[in-house]
Every structure is written in C-alpha cells, then in structure tokens.
Amino acid sequence: MGVDFDAIIIGSGHNGLACALILAKAGWKVAVLEKADIPGGASKSAEITQKGFIHDLYATNIGSFLGGPFYREFGQDMHRHGFSTVFADKPFANVFPDGTGVGVYKDEEKTNTAFKNISESDYHAWQQLKQDFDATVPQMVPLMEMELPSWQAGKQLIKMYRTLKFKRTMELGSLILQSPREFVESRFESEKIRALFVPWAFHLDFGPDVSNGAVFPYIEVISNHRNGMGFTKGGISHLIGSLIAAIKEHNGQILLGKSVDQILIKNNKAVGVRLSDGQELYAKRVVIGNITPTQLITRLLKKEQLPSQYVQKAENYRYGPGTMMIHLALDDKLQWKAGEEFSSFAYVHIGPYINDIAKTYVEATNGLLPESPMLVVGQQSVIDTSRAPEGKQTLWVQVRALPAKSKGDAANQIQPATWDSMKGQYADRVIDKLAQYAPNVKGIILDRKVLSPMDLQNDNPNLVGGDSVGGSHHLFQYYIFRPIPGYSRYNTPIDRLYLCGAATWPGGGLNGTSGYLLAKKLLRK
Template sequence: MTRGPVDAVVIGAGPNGLVAANALVDAGWEVLLVEANDVVGGAVRSAEVTAPGFCNDLFSAFYPLAAASPVIQGLDLQAHGLEWTQAPDVLTHVLPDDRAAVLHRRPEDTAAGLEEFAAGDGDAWLELCEQWQRVRDPLLDALFTPFPPIRPSVRLLRALGTADALDLLRQAVLPVHRLADERFNGEGAAVLLTGNAMHSDVGPDSAGSGMYGWLLCMLGQDVGFPVPQGGAQRLADALASRFRANSGELLTGTRVTDIEVSGGRATGVRLADGTRVDAKRAVLADVDAPTLYGEMVDAEHLPARFLAALERFHWDNPTLKFNWALREPVPWTAAGARGAGTVHVGVDEAGFVDFAADLSNQRAPRAPFVLFGQMSTADPTRSPPGTESAWAYTHLPHRVASDPHAVDAVAEQVRQLIETHAPGFADTVLAEQVQRPHDLEEADSNLVDGALNAGTSGIHQQLIFRPTPGLGRPETPIEGLYLAGASAHPGGGVHGACGWNAARSALGGSGIVRKRLLSTAWARLLERPGR
C-alpha cells in the first residue's frame, strides 16, 4: 500500500524531530511525522513508573540548553501549555568529605561560596562570568547554527578582539582539569567545572572538556537548569501540539524500517507494516547515524569511503539510571545539597580522573561519579506534598554494561554512596525503578546501549567530524535526505538545533519558502543580528 504524497517525512518525534517538523509546517510544507513509540518525546519523556502520584522523568530532566536555545525559544511553546520552573539552587557538588560547592543563579553568590575554598577564587570565577557576558549571544549562535558558523564567528571576533579571541579559542580546547588548575586554587570551582563537563562523555583530561564545563556553569547562572512544570513530557507535548495546530500529521506507534531511494534521491519511506509513504521534497531522520546509514538506507546508495568512515563511529558511554519515589526529601548531611535541583556526588577533583580512566579502560568504576536529580525540589507538582520524586544516574564502560552482574554491582555502589551522604535515604524509598542500559535502548532505540548523546562529544567526532569527517552539516550523500538527530552537529542535548539545521537545509533553496518561513515565529531566529 502507498500513501501520500507529502512534502516531507520526518522520522522520529524526539525533540529534534519535533523541531524539524515544526519548522517545515511553518514554511507551508505538508509534513508527516512518524514515531515508533506510542508517545512522542524520544528522550524527553516522563511517566508514573514508581508510585501513584509521582512523576518521574525517564531520560533527560533539566534543560539549560533548551532555555538558552534560540531555536526552542523561538517557538512560543508557552502558548501550547509549557511552563518552566526551577529549584532554589542550580547545582551542588558534594565532596567525599561532605563539603559542598554550590552553583547559584547569581554569580556573586557562587563566587562567595568558592572564596571559602580558596582566597581569590571568587574573583577568578567572576572573571569567567564577565567573559561569558561578552561572548554569550554570538557564541550561542555559533553553537546552534550549521557549520561553519561564519557570521557568529565574525561577531565573536568583533566583541573580543584578536588577542582575547585567541584566548577563548585556546580555552575551548583546554581539558577542564587544566582549565581549573590555571584559574583556581581551591577545589570548589574545579569540581563545579569538571562535574558539568562530565554531563558529556568527555573526560577531565580530554581536549574540549573545559568548554563543556564552562558553558554549562555559565548557563546555570544565566538561564538556570529549568524543568517543565508537570514533567519532561510537557516539553515534548507542547512541541507536538504546536505541530498539529499548524496542520502537521503525527503518526505514533509506527516504525520506519527503510528509506526509499531512486536516482540518487530520497523519495519516501517504508513503514513496518509495508506501507510506502511518498515524500516529494525531503526525508529528515531524527535517528542515530549508524542506524540511518547501516539499517534504513541500502549500502548501494552510499559511497564506500563514507561507509568505511562510519565503521569508526564512536559511541558515548552507556548509562545506568534510577528512578525513585521518596516519602520525604533526601536527608543530605551537606546542607548545600538540600535546595539544589541537581546534586553531583561520589568523587573529588582527582576522583574524576580516576572515574574517566575506568570508563576508558573498560573497568567497572571503583568510585562512580553520580548525578542526582531532586525533581520535586525543582517542581513541587511532581509528587505529593512533603515527598520527593528523584533520580540518579552514572556511566558505565561498554563491556561492563553487557554484564548484568557487573551492572548490579555498580547499582549497589550507587545506593551505598547516596546512603553515605544521606544517612537514612534507604528508609525514605517508597519505590525504585532501575533503568539498565538495555532498558534505555528498549524505551528509545536512539539510546544505543544506553548512550545518551548519539555518539561521543569528543573533539574527534564534533564539528566537521560529526558523524563522519565531512562538512559537519545535516546533508547526507543522498539528495533530499537529511540527518536531523543528535549524531549531527552540534550533537547531544535538548536544544533542537540538529532538527532545525536539517529543516533549514531542506528548505534552503526556495525564496518563496524562505519568505513564508520568515512570517512565523522562526523569523526571530533567522533575523537575529549577524545572520
């Protein structure tokens, strides 16, 4: 059976697919968005999986990149039910000796806390914040637009001057361990920067990790670490609502198995039930690169050199995640952790290096670095009054992730670690759900082996090297087929840029299309200064 034709088929209703679909319908295209799961969202989903009345985010939870993204902010999702809320404090790192470094919304408050770790570190922190204010807008433009970001780079150069621009470029490739050593004397700033860098899979001694740590810390003080009121699903639902309101067609519970190619061009897709959907203009795939090129497209349509490069694709680390319903707030002994939405625990500055080495060497972590989310602290609607909806996760080496007994051993380490810093935590647990790497992949096929970022964030697979060496753009070797998922530049995180870049490339040639696009909310993105 054949249905359609439509102007475009978008595969996958994760945040990037939803953004891409919205951009296309805003331009007047007839769009079919096809999602394999019964609900939209990809890794932006929530549900009651622990106890009645407790909303748990199943994958991602805090969204500084969405709050900073001109792509997401240009969609006016508040008109479709999205409301943001925040915890009193952004993030706290609890050291093994129970000292706590706190990332506050006000840089001055963060600096005051860091001064207690070492004299002069407060002023050094404020210098980093001043640097952020100078480069914020052109830097975010450069991060969220197709490569190469020529105009944002020119604006950065004008804002900084040649000497400071070179300093920023050097800082962008610094390992976060080195950045902390150069700037600070105390451990507080070091663990804040390094812990945020480790939200990616880039280790503390790896090139580029300094940029990740600095960026997330600065965003935390700029836009915070907001959450959608009522659960992560509200963000996905708002994107879907906007798409439908603009005449987009959404098909859930249906998997795309093949992309049809004729004459070197993508002409449609085939669904699992055998139905063919014709696409007159484009197919956009919010899927990981190995799945797109290794399963959905016949190899005969792809250059041999491209396929050879794809064999070197480097996945990020698997994830082990917990979801909890707690009868009361977490009994942290470190007071600084009680008001934070996100808590980092388990390692000191040197411990980050050891943890990264264990991952790199495929060893079970001897001392895991754990990220802990206090969702009711950020959004009291997530659970009954006086209780807490919480989660935690840590990363595993791929070899460990494939061994159920080893995974269970790490899980017990995590529980014991939390109990050490929050005595009595186990007694607060009403219900627990554990999401092992294979559980994450089963729930979202893009999270291959529990990897969250659709490929490493290491510099060898970023920019022009993402997903394979090339131009770092969403175009593929097949005309009319665009990579719209996080395997494309700029990579993982809920910012929508991968989907937006793919849609913009698909729309790119038509002056009429551009005129119609500019008549929508997307105008505020395309017409930002310097574009």
C-alpha cells in the same frame, strides 16, 4: 497505494519535532513516524515507580532549549499548548566526603560567599571568569546556532575576531581546546571549587583529561548561575506534548507504533519509506532521519546505496560511555550531611573530586564497572511540587559513566554478565555511595526503577550502548566533523535525505537547534 507527504521525519525526538513544527507551520504536509508507543526519544516522563510520582526518564534540564533559537521563535506556540516552566534558583552543588558542600546560586551574593568561604583567591578568579565569559560567550553562542561550515558562520568568526582582537581571540581558542582539568587548574586553587566545574563536561563524554572538554563547564556553570536551572512543569513529556499539539494544529501527523524498515531510494533520491507492516509512505520533498549514521546504514539503507567511504565512516562513528538512570520514589527529602540547604538544589554532583572522575572515566572506557561512579542527583520535585504526592519526593540519579558491556568490575564484587543480570547489584553500589552523603536515603525509598545502559538502547536505538548524548563529542567528531566529515550540514550522500538530532551539530543535550537549522535550510531551498 502509498500515502504522500511533503516531508517524512523518522523519530519523534525533540529535534525531529522542532523540524516538523517549522515545516508544518510553513504549509508543508508533514508526518513524524515513531516506532515506540510514547513519543519524545530521550525526552520522556512517566510514573515508573509508583502512581503520582512523575519521573523524567532521561533528559530533564531544559536550560539550553530555553536559550536556543527554536524556543525564541516558537516558544509561544508551545505555551499555547500547555508548556510551562519552573526554575531553580539553586541550580547545582557538589558535596564532599568530609561532610561539606559548595553550591552555585542564581543569587550572586550567595554564590560569592560560597566561593569566599572556600578560597579568597578562587573568589577573585570567579569574578575574572565571569568577566571573560561576558566578553567572549556572546561571540561564541551565535556560532552554535549556525550551520558549520557556512558563510554565516565565517562572518561570525570575522566579527568575533574584530570584537575580541588578536590576543583575546587566541586566548579563547586556547580555552576551547583545554581539557576540563587544564581549564580549572589554570584558574582555581581549591579542589572543591575545581570539582564544581568538571562534572559538566562529564555530562557529555569528556573525562577530566580530554581536550576540548573545557568549553562545556565554561558555558554551563555561569549560564546556570545567571539564569537558574529550567525544568518542564509536570515532567518533560509536557514539552514534547506541546510540540505535538502545535504540529497537529498545522495539520501535521504524528504516527506512533510505526517502525520504518527501509528508506525508499529512486535515482539516488529519497522518495519515501517502507514500514515494518509493508505500508509505503512517500515524500515529495524530503525524508529526515532523527537518527545516528549507524542507524542509517544498519537499519534503513543498503550499504551499496551509499559511497563506500561514507559507509566506512558511519561504521566507525564513535559512541561515548554509557549511562544508568535510577529513579526513586521517596517518602521524604534527602538529608545531606553537607546541610539542609543542599536538599533544595536542583542538581547535586557527587564525584567527588577530579581524580575520582578521571578514575571512573578510565575504568568505564576500559570496559570495567567503575568502583565509584560519578552521580548527578536530580531533586526536581523540590523545584516542581506537581511531580510527587504531598510530602513525598522523586529522585533522578544519572550514573556516569559505564561500559556498554562489562569485561570486569573495578571493585571485584560483580561478575561480568548482561546488564539485565548486573543492574540491580550495580544500583545497590550507587545507593551505597549516595548514602555516604545523604544517610537517610535507604530508609525513605518507597520504590525504585533502574534503567541500565542497554535499557536506554532498547528504548531508543540512537542511545547505542547507553550513550545518552548520541555519540562522542570528542574533537575528531564535533564541530564541522559531526557526524561525518563532509556531511556536517545535515545532508547525506542521498539527495533529499537529511539527518538531525544529537548526532548532528550542535550535538547532544536538549536544545532543538539541529531540527531548527535543518528546517530553516529546507525552507530556503
């Protein structure tokens, strides 16, 4: 005998949980099924080095989530269940081989001074960019909180055109289509100022010369400057825990260790799921996969249950390059050559320059282990002291970008092998690079944990090849084309079967928007 629910959600990533909370609060009987023993998808924290050191395993920056529609409407529910935030007033910086660095502060005067110290011309370009941002982004952001395509989005585009007028609308369209390199080179003269912006595109899968990559640094740099960088106090699992507690408050169920083997289809309608233990759960209204299209066609449905064109496009769903995560328990703060100030920035990017990032991107996409990958160094415990014992620190190092499978090594030092065999050697290369900028790092490491691209995939099957953002965001697979042309509104060819998560609009990153939009859509039906 099966168990009946109104909605069954496969996967406990934050978008699935956001969707579940909205539906449960509206009175639906909701079950979230998670095959892992720990919920959260790519949003997890744990003591994976030593006791007392809390590491965000993958996602950590919650700025987009705090600025998104789900948090605006349901944030109070989360705070009632223990969610709290901390903000860095020194959100991010870049350091360079000459022992210098440049940072972006929440404090406007400090940021202005940092730009002026590099280039008077770039200081003025920075002021102009902020003016452009204030004129255009309030018109852009609402589109990122709407289904695409939709009448609502169409009205917003008309409003944008009427507000910005023809010339500025064309300028904005041109900016959105620029590569990160084109974006910065058309505005700034200093290589160091340019280097501040480009890594934000590389957090996704936009190498410096990939079109449409400009939009991310355009929004992220100024947003972090204006708002500071937000984190979950005590680790990102507290964000997930607050969502789960709120769901349970409204009688929703979170079932861990429950692997779904098959979505049950009857008369081209999703009617439930079969678990790996043979149990069947039935859904009166919808089945929702917080998954990628790849998972849908390879794990959960038979291909003959779907139109051949959909299957072909799902098979060709493209993933970006992989990511390695290195978590360090430290005996002290990093001592940056660029100065003591840099040990208190939330993020420190080490490219160091655009050409270095471009080289890394080409090497990774050609299947080579990059000789010198870009590093995103997260110093969260400086911002949130609850994450480490007194006097100690955690360090979060995101290594971008890497091939899912190695065909060779650009440095000709590591023999191609499985990631289990290579990850220790490659992590040593990363630490060597970090030590060039923070020489004390090797002497203060108490413990480390290395998560390779395949470790990411094994923990979360949506992170194929270690792609930490759930699929390429290049233009052919973004906006109205995400995840598959014709299916950008969370629907699938199967009636009552929907997708949400990073593979759907508005894409990767911790924002909760796809789960929010899907839930609102279902409640309107």
